[in-house]
Amino acid sequence: MTMNGRETVLDAIRGALSGVPGSESPDATPLSHGRRVDHAGPDVVGMFADRAAEYRATVVRVPPADVAEAVGRALARTGARSLVVPPGFPEGLVPEGPWSRLADVPPLSIGQLDEADAVITTVATAIAVTGTVTLDHGPGQGRRVLTLLPDQHICVVRADQIAPDVPEALRLLDPYRPLTLVSGPSATSDIELDRVEGVHGPRTLDIVVVVDA
Amino acid sequence: MSGADNVVWLGTPAFPEAARTALADPQLRANLRRATGTIRDRRLAVAAELEDWEELRERAATIKHHTLRHLDHHLLRLEKAVTAAGGVVHWAADAAEANRIVTRLVEATGESEVVKVKSMATQEIGLNEALADAGIRAYETDLAELIVQLGGDRPSHILVPAIHRNRFEIREIFQREMGEWGAPAPEGLTAEPRDLAEAARLHLRERFLRAKVAVSGANFATADTGTVVVVESEGNGRMCLTLPETLITVMGIEKVLPSFADLDVFLQLLPRSSTGERMNPYTSLWTGVTEGDGPRNFHLVLLDNGRTATLADEVGRQALACIRCSACLNVCPVYERTGGHAYGSVYPGPIGAVLTPQLVGVEHAASLPFASTLCGACYDACPVKINIPEVLVHLRAEAVEAERRDRLFPTPEALVMKALGAVLGSPRRLAAVQRLAAGASRLVARDGRIGALPGPFARWSATRDTPAPARESLRAWWRRTRTPTSEDIRTKAEGK
Numbered sequence: 001m002t003m004n005g006r007e008t009v010l011d012a013i014r015g016a017l018s019g020v021p022g023s024e025s026p027d028a029t030p031l032s033h034g035r036r037v038d039h040a041g042p043d044v045v046g047m048f049a050d051r052a053a054e055y056r057a058t059v060v061r062v063p064p065a066d067v068a069e070a071v072g073r074a075l076a077r078t079g080a081r082s083l084v085v086p087p088g089f090p091e092g093l094v095p096e097g098p099w100s101r102l103a104d105v106p107p108l109s110i111g112q113l114d115e116a117d118a119v120i121t122t123v124a125t126a127i128a129v130t131g132t133v134t135l136d137h138g139p140g141q142g143r144r145v146l147t148l149l150p151d152q153h154i155c156v157v158r159a160d161q162i163a164p165d166v167p168e169a170l171r172l173l174d175p176y177r178p179l180t181l182v183s184g185p186s187a188t189s190d191i192e193l194d195r196v197e198g199v200h201g202p203r204t205l206d207i208v209v210v211v212d213a
Numbered sequence: 214m215s216g217a218d219n220v221v222w223l224g225t226p227a228f229p230e231a232a233r234t235a236l237a238d239p240q241l242r243a244n245l246r247r248a249t250g251t252i253r254d255r256r257l258a259v260a261a262e263l264e265d266w267e268e269l270r271e272r273a274a275t276i277k278h279h280t281l282r283h284l285d286h287h288l289l290r291l292e293k294a295v296t297a298a299g300g301v302v303h304w305a306a307d308a309a310e311a312n313r314i315v316t317r318l319v320e321a322t323g324e325s326e327v328v329k330v331k332s333m334a335t336q337e338i339g340l341n342e343a344l345a346d347a348g349i350r351a352y353e354t355d356l357a358e359l360i361v362q363l364g365g366d367r368p369s370h371i372l373v374p375a376i377h378r379n380r381f382e383i384r385e386i387f388q389r390e391m392g393e394w395g396a397p398a399p400e401g402l403t404a405e406p407r408d409l410a411e412a413a414r415l416h417l418r419e420r421f422l423r424a425k426v427a428v429s430g431a432n433f434a435t436a437d438t439g440t441v442v443v444v445e446s447e448g449n450g451r452m453c454l455t456l457p458e459t460l461i462t463v464m465g466i467e468k469v470l471p472s473f474a475d476l477d478v479f480l481q482l483l484p485r486s487s488t489g490e491r492m493n494p495y496t497s498l499w500t501g502v503t504e505g506d507g508p509r510n511f512h513l514v515l516l517d518n519g520r521t522a523t524l525a526d527e528v529g530r531q532a533l534a535c536i537r538c539s540a541c542l543n544v545c546p547v548y549e550r551t552g553g554h555a556y557g558s559v560y561p562g563p564i565g566a567v568l569t570p571q572l573v574g575v576e577h578a579a580s581l582p583f584a585s586t587l588c589g590a591c592y593d594a595c596p597v598k599i600n601i602p603e604v605l606v607h608l609r610a611e612a613v614e615a616e617r618r619d620r621l622f623p624t625p626e627a628l629v630m631k632a633l634g635a636v637l638g639s640p641r642r643l644a645a646v647q648r649l650a651a652g653a654s655r656l657v658a659r660d661g662r663i664g665a666l667p668g669p670f671a672r673w674s675a676t677r678d679t680p681a682p683a684r685e686s687l688r689a690w691w692r693r694t695r696t697p698t699s700e701d702i703r704t705k706a707e708g709k
């Protein structure tokens with residue numbers, strides 16, 4: 001290669017931008033300092049629960065002592081027979097029941113995960129206005145594939161993890177970790193632009209919100 | 214600009230002829246009216262929930278425009294950050310180069326098939342065809358892309374490429390084609406969207422699980438951290454971004470954002486504008502490679518393919534701010550009636566009418582800037598405030614100019630178009646001039662036609678009779694008759 005793609009593209013960009021004064025700073029984006037409006041209101045937890053439920057997640061609010069039981073009920077509802085528990089998930093929140101338990105140590109194979117019925121995780125943060133849970137795939141959440149292949153995803157969200165809106169949540173996240181924002185079960189609008197739930201990702205999303213008793 | 218493979222489909226008729234065919238297809242029109250009506254109402258509802266919607270649009274536009282003015286700087290920052298995080302960055306000046314890079318990367322893995330996440334950039338460069346030439350089969354995994362691929366069809370919408378198909382047609386395609394490509398459609402498949410989605414799940418499951426290489430596009434990439442973002446609904450994106458060993462992302466150079474923090478505006482605007490949801494089901498963000506989680510090799514291909522030529526035009530440049538939400542298609546009265554195929558490009562609708570001619574050179578898509586009534590609905594809907602009518606008028610002048618150069622005879626049309634630009638660029642001025650013209654031109658018109666005109670218009674009017682402007686402009690008619698909901702329109706169209 002003589003003149004490579006990189007130099008060709010960069011030269012073309014610089015040529016196209018010859019009208020931009022050299023004194024203009026590239027970094028200081030002149031932002032309009034409009035008002036920042038609070039879209040969440042005072043009841044952040046309530047809004048999160050409502051909005052997540054609107055996108056067909058099953059949401060329950062329970063005191064700390066009842067989390068394991070709530071998780072057990074979610075598993076019983078779908079009749080799950082196997083449960084993936086990622087490394088670092090709090091032991092006390094795992095319910096007893098007629099399901100086998102799969103730890104990801106050593107890492108489960110894709111085939112094993114494909115056959116698993118459910119997975120339980122904590123979250124990195126959540127967003128009230130959009131009803132979103134955010135995973136950074138750290139301890140308690142596991143690598144990305146764990147929450148992708150099992151058909152039911154149950155996540156445990158502490159009330160104090162719920163950020164009012166997207167900007168606050170983004171500030172809490174570490175961009176150097178893989179991140180997944182989940183808003184309801186998988187869905188599509190591809191048939192006549194109407195939304196139906198349940199395509200490739202988990203078709204059932206359960207959210208257990210832990211509130212102070 | 215050459216090298217654009219699929220931006221314009223060669224051999225397709227110019228917009229006016231293609232539109233005539235489309236307009237004669239009642240099934241197509243019914244499918245489009247239904248789909249765009251649904252999404253319009255939903256978008257309006259979720260946008261109205263944010264009382265600072267206008268401020269968000271303004272901020273998004275400001276970020277995009279400022280970034281474009283320093284594109285080289287931000288791309289170099291992005292390259293550095295992605296490389297530091299373990300990714301490899303490639304640069305492609307045109308479609309052919311991008312296709313060569315991707316083909317070489319796939320060949321290096323020894324694999325002969327790839328799974329794909331919906332991506333406009335790879336559509337644009339004709340990647341699937343290029344891979345096929347090298348003996349590599351590319352499988353689309355987005356539901357609408359799958360419908361298009363199985364149907365041997367072309368995309369007609371940037372978000373929902375199979376929008377021109379209704380549920381019954383989709384069932385028919387699945388039953389006929391799925392078996393040819395892999396797992397056949399289930400016995401007794403109904404046309405219920407839920408069942409069709411399930412059929413896609415079953416058809417693609419095995420393919421995801423054994424995939425070693427994936428190709429994706431990108432919605433955003435942040436220069437400070439090197440983070441790439443893919444916004445999706447179905448989970449096919451997560452499958453492709455997580456399961457394979459090698460991930461190749463093809464991204465237009467205009468998608469870069471200066472910082473991770475800028476995502477806050479775009480993640481509020483994009484889902485609401487595009488599917489009318491507060492947030493789409495899945496958004497994946499990744500930075501390079503992560504030990505023990507996801508692909509071990511990550512390649513980012515930065516694609517020019519006509520973008521720098523667009524960047525050079527100070528009016529047309531704003532089209533590069535597009536975040537491909539498709540809101541402008543869904544509100545467009547022309548798109549709703551003709552559908553996407555009439556535009557003869559992977560980028561249909563209002564954004565296509567301004568982007569396509571710029572990517573390929575206006576002389577190669579000269580009819581597209583005219584495929585609009587300049588009603589301004591697209592501008593109102595656009596989350597990054599691209600003034601599509603302004604760019605359309607600007608390109609019309611260029612198209613006329615290009616034709617003049619071609620034919621080597623002087624015509625004042627180019628001048629008239631430029632003058633019109635000043636008027637049409639401002640909706641208020643346009644409305645005023647249209648009211649004036651409707652009155653004044655009636656004075657020179659006979660039998661509803663304007664014949665010979667004086668002065669600089671003489672030669673122009675000598676070769677054509679111009680219909681006198683209607684008493685009411687199309688714009689005014691549209692505003693008057695176009696009531697807020699699609700339901701009203703349907704009622705009206707069906708004679709109440």
Ligand code: SF4
Pocket residue numbers: 486534535536537538539540541542564591594595596597598599
């Ligand atoms: S031009 Fe604006 S409205 Fe149209 S697809 Fe692009 S961002 Fe969306």
